[in-house]
Amino acid sequence: xxxxxxxxxxxxxxxxxxxxxxxxxxxxxxxxxxxxxxxxxxxxxxxxxxxxxxxxxxxxxxxxxxxxxxxxxxxxxxxxxxxxxxxxxxxxxxxxxxxxxxxxxxxxxxxxxxxxxxxxxxxxxxxxxxxxxxxxxxxxxxxxxxxxxxxxxxxxxxxxxxxxxxxxxxxxxxxxxxxxxxxxxxxxxxxxxxxxxxxxxxxxxxxxxxxxxxxxxxxxxxxxxxxxxxxxxxxxxxxxxxxxxxxxx
Numbered sequence: 001x002x003x004x005x006x007x008x009x010x011x012x013x014x015x016x017x018x019x020x021x022x023x024x025x026x027x028x029x030x031x032x033x034x035x036x037x038x039x040x041x042x043x044x045x046x047x048x049x050x051x052x053x054x055x056x057x058x059x060x061x062x063x064x065x066x067x068x069x070x071x072x073x074x075x076x077x078x079x080x081x082x083x084x085x086x087x088x089x090x091x092x093x094x095x096x097x098x099x100x101x102x103x104x105x106x107x108x109x110x111x112x113x114x115x116x117x118x119x120x121x122x123x124x125x126x127x128x129x130x131x132x133x134x135x136x137x138x139x140x141x142x143x144x145x146x147x148x149x150x151x152x153x154x155x156x157x158x159x160x161x162x163x164x165x166x167x168x169x170x171x172x173x174x175x176x177x178x179x180x181x182x183x184x185x186x187x188x189x190x191x192x193x194x195x196x197x198x199x200x201x202x203x204x205x206x207x208x209x210x211x212x213x214x215x216x217x218x219x220x221x222x223x224x225x226x227x228x229x230x231x232x233x234x235x236x237x238x239x240x241x242x243x244x245x246x247x248x249x
Contacts, residue, residue, distance in 0.1 A: 069203025
């Protein structure tokens with residue numbers, strides 16, 4: 001009878017095949033690991049970029065049809081990498097909820113509210129309610145709101161564009177917070193052309209839009225961390241770049 005090959009005789013013949021397979025697959029495993037690491041790096045980078053962007057919430061006026069300039073400003077900011085969203089004036093609870101959720105996810109982000117007419121009223125109200133949530137608001141910009149407040153201690157700065165001649169828009173009541181409130185009466189702005197601009201069309205005035213975008217970007221570009229320093233820098237930049245007659249009362 002012919003001798004049968006022993007187990008020890010068979011195993012050595014198979015070992016080179018397994019080793020060769022492992023050697024062939026090694027580059028594939030290495031590639032998968034590198035791809036995973038690259039994906040993790042990209043995700044972390046995207047999150048970091050998100051954390052560098054400001055949260056800007058635009059609130060339209062009645063029915064939204066007279067506040068189209070807000071949509072244009074939101075689109076411009078998004079194109080520049082600054083996150084901006086637009087809401088109707090009855091969406092105050094939704095705006096507040098979105099800000100609270102975003103703050104929990106990324107507490108270092110600036111919070112900026114901009115509203116026109118009834119949307120300005122809503123922006124003021126949302127900013128005040130955020131004090132109950134322990135959230136600081138870096139900037140509130142209102143365009144001809146129909147109310148003069150509320151002015152809340154958790155808001156670092158208010159800028160209010162209004163037209164005293166139209167009997168619709170209101171000057172914000174600074175009171176003890178006068179240092180944080182800037183009222184700009186469009187009637188006094190000799191540098192703005194076309195003062196046929198009224199309550200319904202103020203958001204499409206190119207000069208006003210440029211100033212609002214500039215104020216937003218000055219806050220958005222400040223590094224997170226010392227929010228008081230960020231606000232003071234924005235105020236100094238505004239004071240240096242404002243044309244004569246730009247400030248109202």
